[in-house]
Amino acid sequence: MxxxxxxxxxxxxxxxxxxxxxxxxxxxxxxxxxxxxxxxxxxxxxxxxxxxxxxxxxxxxFFDQSTGVAVHGRKFSLYTAMGLVTTAIFWGAEATAWAIWQTDLAREIGAVLGLSVGYVVKFKLDRKFVFPDARMKPA
CATH class of the missing domain: 1.10.287 (Helix Hairpins)
Structure with a gap:
């Protein structure tokens, strides 16, 4: 891909x-x-x-082919944990922009920047910890 x-x-x-x-x-x-x-x-x-x-x-x-409740439970738990880390980035950027400029526009720009950075970080964390065997291309 x-x-x-x-x-x-x-x-x-x-x-x-x-x-x-x-x-x-x-x-x-x-x-x-x-x-x-x-x-x-x-x-x-x-x-x-x-x-x-x-x-x-x-x-x-990630083209992950794994199956089973135990495997999905572990992966979903890790996926959720990575999401908590990146949500902190998003909220932090939004709150910081608001604290500095105190306008809705600044807050929303901070939110978009935080989401953008957060999704890049989330992808990298998911690839490393949740789907470490990902081939990144279809079989």
């Missing part, structure tokens, strides 16, 4: 996972309003996006 195709596919999967996350959040929020509903929506949406991105990355980015 060419680098350009890999980047486009990876970004496309990130968009799919984000839309799934937000869609699930909206569905949960149909059930009610308030802090508990919001927390439930965020948690459920995050889980949905995470599972979808894992499945897509496993199959179409």
């Amino acid at each position: 060419t680098t350009a195709r890999l980047v486009i596919l990876y970004a496309f999967f990130a968009v799919i996972a984000t839309l799934a996350n937000l869609g699930v959040q909206r569905v949960v929020l149909l059930g009610g309003k308030g802090g508990l509903w919001l927390m439930a929506a965020i948690a459920t949406g995050t889980l949905a996006g995470l599972v979808i991105k894992y499945i897509l990355d496993k199959r179409w980015i």
Whole structure:
């Protein structure tokens, strides 16, 4: 797979996972309003996006052919842990931009930069720790 195709596919999967996350959040929020509903929506949406991105990355980015509940459990746990690391990058960039310039535009630019850096780091972490045997091309 060419680098350009890999980047486009990876970004496309990130968009799919984000839309799934937000869609699930909206569905949960149909059930009610308030802090508990919001927390439930965020948690459920995050889980949905995470599972979808894992499945897509496993199959179409890393071409991982492994099977079994134990293997998937270990890999999904590692995949989630790598996501926590990169979420800290994203939140940190967004919060730092807000703290310095205190405008919505700066915050959003910080978020986009943080997400961009975070996804590059996530790919590298996933390749090294989650899918170390990845061939990076279809069989």
